[in-house]
Amino acid sequence: MKSEVKMMLSGAWFWEGFSSFLVSWFNKGRFSVSMIQAPLNMRLETVILCSKVQEIVEEDGEEPSLLDLPELALECVLERLSPAELCSMAGVCNSLRDRCRSDHLWEKHLKHKWGRVICEAASKELQCHIASGKKPSLLDQRNQKVFFGSLISMWPFSWYKPKCESVNKPTTCLPVDSIMDLYLSLESGKFWFPAQVYNRENGDVGFMLSCYDAQLSYDSKTDTFQAWYSPFPRRSIEESIHWDRLRAPPVGTPANVLHTSDCLNDLKPGDHIEIQWRKSREFPYGWWYAVVGHQELCDGNENRCLCRYNEKVVLEFSQYTPGSRWRQTIVNRKGHREVGNEAGGFYGGIRKLSEEEEISKWKQLWPKQIFD
Template identity: 50%
Template structure:
């Protein structure tokens, strides 16, 4: 039953009994039941009725549901930690250095150095409401800062068969994101980014930090992985999809395969042709540091994929890229007359 029907039913029964009853006369449990079914806009409208409802309609437990429903696919622990940091800094008033850089009350900077207690960094365009109408309303403030695009939150962006860490801002009018990446300044990584191109970081390893691999000796041919890679050692890592392959000396027969026990580990990137030097890279299981070269790139930590949904997503992207590559190019064809000229009599 919807909140409107529930409230209407209660009021009708009271009218039949001759009881003049306002919304605030309802038992707390009944009122909470009604409020939890209201949409974000309806909660905002209800909050304007009186001071008591203003406080109730801003309660975190009511907005947690809306946060999860709208933002649960892209907002993870990292983003929540960033938001908590913004709330704390605004309340403490310790806006020092590059953290408080703009006269309009922005928290963070898209060009400066981030404080040590920030993971990737984030950017809040206007912190005035944190000490104003949204004070002590953690979830409601976060919801509307995301909805209006004022909170640039950290997440990850699918670009081809690589994932990059970035900051995202939402455009509610077009229901898409734009992303910035820290690479010698906060440059645009992409615009018109759909929801399916954004994901919550599965681990909290910062983009410049080598991920410590804890599955090196468990990896065997056929395992699906994500591996850190960067073109040069001075830049951040992206995460590239790969599959563990067989050694050159192995024929792939499971009954005779000993690749899992070899010190060398073959990683295949199936988006490249078989003949490409980028197709395979051989790593040393004993080397927990960065491996590679300028030719193939530098590879860092490995994350083994156990979730079938993640593997399915990567396979879909691999298939889509393969189909895109196979699409026939349209060539210009001259008119029939030009192909078969008709010569007049001499």
Template identity: 55%
Template sequence: MLLFLLSCFSFIIVFKSSNLYEMVSFLTPKFWIQLFLRPVLKNHASFELSKLDDFEMSLLDLHDLALDQILEQLSPAELCSLAGVCTYLRSKCRSNDMWEKHMEKKWGRIIGNAALREWHWYMANNNKRKYSISGGNNGGSFYSICSWWPLNLVFRPKLQRKSEIKGDLPPDSIMAWYLSLETGEFWFPAQVYNRENGHDGFMLSCYDAKISYNLKTDTFQARYSPHGRRTIEENISWSRLRTPPIDTPPYNLHISDCLDDLRPGDHFEIQWRRNKAYPYGWWYGVIGHLESCSVNEDHCICHDSETVIMEFNQYAPESRWRRKKVSRKDHREEGNEADGFYGGIRKLYSKQEISMWKSLWPTKVLN
């Protein structure tokens, strides 16, 4: 009994001196009912708005549809907090329906099929791993309140024990995936533009990496292939990441299926690697004209030639990296140890992809 009284006393002091009181008021049905109904009911002369002020009910008394609409307005942090109230709200707040939009909004742009496969593999090999709604490597206070048991007393007098309320997230839940990403616990495959923070040797390229999120800095760290002079990069912004546009692994040659469609002015990406022990990176370029072409659109015959000119205009005209000839008919990996090896080609059709590459254009001409 003494321990109980001390716990209650401590909670009251902390509760009154923090923003928890506002958070609790924010989550009560009265707050939401007044928020949504007052603007509507004030137009009805027969309804006294003062009745809303006397409205009292439990959050759990709401119909499922009304409760779901309230929960859909909550942030991930608020869903985590409310999940610690009772078993019923825990089930509601942890459901995939509540987390799909949060997953898509924050992670949809950089999470692709490769990351999903990696997640399934990760869970299959960590089937004993438990995901608590109050855990996290760098989540800190973001999750610590999720299972703070005195908060439960504010919402409902008849609650189960803390261990029953807290629970563990099922490994196949979207919430479990979201928390693993948010806390940086899960490393997933993505591609990084201009690796090594825009080093001249990687300008207008995009390389595969395993990345992990840092909640405190809102940036990522990347682990690249062990080959090369550097394998780890930190403080990567969201804008330098993308999901792999195709499912070709970084060590595999992409089978080019666009060679017959390439015309001068078309934008493309081509695989390139320093030597055959390295993974490919994707490099941006534009299709150029043959030296024998008049560069006149009405008389250009470049598209009829078996040779395609790949131009990399970030390099100076005299640079050995400026132009590359490839064959339309029998193009495979080609190159040497001095100039590297050129691989598969993909034509860019998306204006968004092309715009992204142009936004990364170097501020100086490369040699």
């Protein structure tokens, strides 16, 4: 029996099936194992092992407890639970509640779902939002039928309340800096967080191959986002934005501040860049994709090209037709500041793209036809 159990515990598949079994067990409120009661995705070997555990318990005449597991085994079980399962398990008892809201358990869930769109600034803003007492009221969303709606309507969420709602039971409150709290605040859609949106306003031609700062809110019903842009003099809202159009701001420069360019001396033809551009000085900057081109008199031959040594840098926006006023702009390597006018807009700071993932993303967004 011991050798058989040891072999089963060494397999990763065991923990996946066993954790599902435990959640099912506690939800049922008893420890009675049969082929019908066991979760459908549980392996037969796991069911057999759990049946043997039941036999041992019946012989001892004691009701088993999940907390009887060794510390390492219990941690392995909890690490394999989904957010919904962690919330369900948290309602079993005080001890499991404290364990199931541990930061190290929720950190991987936060990174897995939100890591690509949440920057450090957004995390700090969210913590300030929570600390101010404006936690989302999860108990008001019991009628939602989607994943998170069903998750937050489970009975374990009776303990998830802001401090102002639980003054008599302070031990049931999450700390304001809890990662679980951050995760649930994002999922609820109550918190608007800063991020950037590619091809804003449903791919309007005027914003193709650009990326703009926005405040975003998640809609768990559709698994999409709502974006709020605040350009002067009007504000616009865009709905139904999918995950593939979002990114965390790659630099910490605010949208209304000129980015300090530290790559100008290294730029050469063929390099991929993003440059700030705004219609007028009253508007915030957006980031626009471009490629460094050759000087007018250069034939593009690598053996004769001296463009990288020229003080002027040619930037090509190939989504526009040759001859278009938007096709090309020239910046100075030395002392580059914002350049432009009210007719053609203002070009700001430049950042060189060195990651293939960033370059590939812009290529995926390339329009089906070029514009005038």
